[in-house]
Amino acid sequence: GAVVSQHPSWVICKSGTSVKIECRSLDFQATTMFWYRQFPKQSLMLMATSNEGSKATYEQGVEKDKFLINHASLTLSTLTVTSAHPEDSSFYICSASLRGNEKLFFGSGTQLSVL
Amino acid sequence: QKEVEQNSGPLSVPEGAIASLNCTYSDRGSQSFFWYRQYSGKSPELIMFIYSNGDKEDGRFTAQLNKASQYVSLLIRDSQPSDSATYLCAGRGKFNKFYFGSGTKLNVKP
Numbered sequence: 001g002a003v004v005s006q007h008p009s010w011v012i013c014k015s016g017t018s019v020k021i022e023c024r025s026l027d028f029q030a031t032t033m034f035w036y037r038q039f040p041k042q043s044l045m046l047m048a049t050s051n052e053g054s055k056a057t058y059e060q061g062v063e064k065d066k067f068l069i070n071h072a073s074l075t076l077s078t079l080t081v082t083s084a085h086p087e088d089s090s091f092y093i094c095s096a097s098l099r100g101n102e103k104l105f106f107g108s109g110t111q112l113s114v115l
Numbered sequence: 116q117k118e119v120e121q122n123s124g125p126l127s128v129p130e131g132a133i134a135s136l137n138c139t140y141s142d143r144g145s146q147s148f149f150w151y152r153q154y155s156g157k158s159p160e161l162i163m164f165i166y167s168n169g170d171k172e173d174g175r176f177t178a179q180l181n182k183a184s185q186y187v188s189l190l191i192r193d194s195q196p197s198d199s200a201t202y203l204c205a206g207r208g209k210f211n212k213f214y215f216g217s218g219t220k221l222n223v224k225p
Contacts, residue, residue: 006158032211043203043217044159049210057210093158097211104149104205104213109158 002028004096006107013084014115021079021110023094029074030096034104035067038091050077084114118142119206121216129224134191136219138204141185145206148180150189153201153218162202163189194223 003026013019023033031052036044048069049057056069066088068080077096081088094107121138128134140148147166151159165171165178165187177190187206191198201218208214 034213036215044215046212046214049212091156095213103161103164104207106151106158106160111156 002096002098002105004094004105004107006094006110008110009108010111010113012113012115015085016083019081019084019112021081021092021094023077023079023096023107025075025096028098030077030098031074033071033077033094033096035069035077035079036093036095038093044093081112084112086114088112089114118145118208118214119204119216121204121219123217123219125220125222127222127224128194130194130196132194134194134198134221134223136189136191136202136204136221138187138216139185140187140206142206142208142214143182143185145208147207148178148187149205149207149213150176150178151203151205153203155201159203191221196223196225199223
């Protein structure tokens with residue numbers, strides 16, 4: 001299957017700082033990447049759809065100014081959590097699908113803990 | 116109403132038994148459905164996908180889809196303790212978006 005690399009795996013930061021998470025498709029070009037958030041014992045909640053070369057599409061209730069998404073190339077999308085607060089602590093997972101392929105492949109996830 | 120619904124479990128089965136996981140969906144426009152396995156603290160990994168009515172078998176796993184009833188299931192034969200995980204059902208909807216159920220936790224007892 002296709003490989004999606006996500007970094008960092010975990011990050012601990014102070015309240016008020018910004019955190020950037022990178023998601024790379026290693027062996028394919030991903031025109032679309034998706035960002036999910038998962039709280040403990042809950043399912044994945046879609047935050048936004050990231051399209052290469054255009055603005056991300058955010059799901060209802062997700063603050064676009066707080067969760068900045070940049071999809072600068074066909075292999076890289078970044079999620080920046082700006083001015084992070086403890087309630088932003090969560091497991092963030094990126095995913096990508098190949099053009100013409102039904103499947104969705106996930107990165108390894110980033111566990112964010114905001115103190 | 117959630118797009119995809121699952122029983123959260125936990126579902127406990129003895130080793131060697133058949134585990135049956137179920138999922139319903141609300142969007143009739145969804146054409147493809149997926150089962151992912153997620154271990155604690157890890158990201159989901161794809162187990163199976165199905166888009167045609169009926170059964171699809173892959174090794175110990177069988178996915179079943181009934182579009183008339185909007186129902187998807189996953190059967191795991193000869194369950195092993197290593198199958199213990201949370202199983203997520205997902206539907207692929209408009210704009211290529213995947214919507215996930217809340218997951219069913221499976222415990223396979225040795």
